Amino acid sequence: xxxxxxxxxxxxxxxxxxxxxxxxNTVEAMKMFVYTAVQTEHFPFVFDSDISPLSKTIYxxxxxxxxxxxxxxxxxxxxxxxxPFDTAEEAIQDMLKD
Numbered sequence: 001x002x003x004x005x006x007x008x009x010x011x012x013x014x015x016x017x018x019x020x021x022x023x024x025n026t027v028e029a030m031k032m033f034v035y036t037a038v039q040t041e042h043f044p045f046v047f048d049s050d051i052s053p054l055s056k057t058i059y060x061x062x063x064x065x066x067x068x069x070x071x072x073x074x075x076x077x078x079x080x081x082x083x084p085f086d087t088a089e090e091a092i093q094d095m096l097k098d
Contacts, residue, residue: 005030014072 007015012026019029036044074080085091 003030003034014076017076
């Protein structure tokens, strides 16, 4: 079976770049998403109604499309990133500070 997904070209390029960092292409990443969802009978990410306080803070920061695009560009260009951190606790504390 073939599954077609329509996304903007810039989103596709960003996805290709992101997944490429993990040795995957976008098709492989989409297959992982579908297989994981079916195998676990859950979405492999948290929905808005179930967002934890930490995830909600991040979600709210990038809730509008322009901010999301800026975040994607930051990730692709290694700008406005924080860390490295020695522990997950340090990373979380940094994310929660004002």
